[in-house]
Amino acid sequence: MTLSREQIAQRVARELQDGFYVNLGIGIPTLVANYIPADMEVMLQSENGLLGMGPFPHPNAVDPDMINAGKQTVTAVTGASIFSSAESFAMIRGGHVDLTVLGAFEVDIEGNIASWMIPGKLVKGMGGAMDLVAGAENIIVTMTHASKDGESKLLNRCNLPLTGAGCIKKVVTDLAYVEIHDGKFWLIERAPGVSVDTIVKLTEGPIVVPEVVPEMQF
Amino acid sequence: MAGLNKVVTSYDEALAGLTDGMTIIAGGFGLCGIPEGLIAQIKKMGTRQLTVVSNNCGVDGFGLGILLENHQIKKMISSYVGENALFEKQLLSGELEVELTPQGTLAEKMRAGGAGIPAFYTATGYGTPIGEGKEVRIFNGRPYILEEAIRGDFAIVKGWKADTYGNVIYRHTAMNFNPMATTAGKITVVEVEEIVAPGELPMDHVHTPGIYVDRVIQGTFEKRIERLTTQA
DSSP states (O other), rough: OOOOOOHHHHEEEEEEEOEEEEEEOOOHHHGGGGGGTTTTEEEEEEETTTTEOOOOOOOOOOOTTBTTSSSSSOOOOEEEEOHHHHHHHHHTTTTTSEEEEEEOOOETTTOOEEEEEOSSSOOOTTTTTTHHHHHSEEEEEESSSOTOOOOBBBESSSOOOOOOOOOOEEESEEEEEEEETTEEEEEEEEEEOOHHHHHHHHHOOEEEEEEEBBOOOO | OOOOOOOSSSHHHHHTTOOTOOOOEOOBBBTTTTHHHHHHHHHHHHHEEEEEOSSSSOOOOOOHHHHHHHTOOEEEEEEEOOOOOOHHHHEEEEETEEEOOOOOHHHHHHHHHHHHHHHEETTTTTSGGGGGTTTTEETHHHHHHHEOOOOOOOOOOOEEEETTOOOOEEEGGGGGTHHHHTTTEEEEEEEEEEOOTSSSSSSGOOEEEEOOOOOEEEEEOOOSSBBOOOOO
């Protein structure tokens, strides 16, 4: 069984540590917020200038001056802080964010990531993605392992224009948890019921498979 | 206007001197923290061939989107512009030019512009289309690209409260790009919800000191919400 969006988020959440400051991108990464262990203190950074993002507001508590990076209305947790965009990106570029989670179209064996532009389609922009991948030491990419037609998205070399070069070390897909170093993919865990053969077949770049590949538990 | 009093009472005064072909730096993130009345005044003035530096370009019918409708914008410098159909149409027809800039680089370009720093090195964008043609320099074994600062002929800014000296505080995430924008305009105009007397804003809570501000006007704000999201 391939992982659902929620399960990908659940798997990513296991990489959280108590005391972490975390930036979650739009889409599956946002769901990670639902799986923060109750006994852990984690502060979510929203790059429009909020550290300590809370849940969406109740309808009677909506404030147009409180939004997240996806322009959705949000709340702040107790102990949050608010600051300018320059301050926000100083945190990001200065390497102060402990974990960044974002989506991608493609990654490759050199740790390159493509996530913002498909030539021939209208380009809306990169937002903060280039700053996030360039500034963060600890990044987890969430993505589907292959296209619907079975074309791998874990490549020898990204085909699409890059968001960042040589910056990705960890990828959670619907099939596997994979790390990237030394010019190769390294298979660490597989989704429940997904065979190693399937993962290898759907990975274009060289992938190192250990003798035992544990199944993720949910 | 006398002494350090920055208050103007009409939008005509607020944007006096804005002419065709100028560069405007605008605060705001999406529709949050945008100077609504100043944007409406630019529409009323009909100033054309503008270059607008702003993280986004509003939506159809609101925010900077109303200047697109009026064909007043020649070029946008932004990090994300996908929220309006008209933007796409004008871009594809060649009427509008866009310079996509990573969000942190955009904020830093404004900050540097206001701080008298002509350019800065950043790792953001290296190895991507954004880095193409830009000077690369290695620091501690890592490549960085040179990005140039931005200054505007005008900066248009949305604050929460200002005193008559132009000291400004912002409210919640409506702060965003506004503090950097104030520093980067040759003429900086701040539209606020409330104007108070000097001394009423606690001096150690001021976000933007009045030295950066040329004109202050009190506005009324619709504060349209782009993506209303709630829980049950």
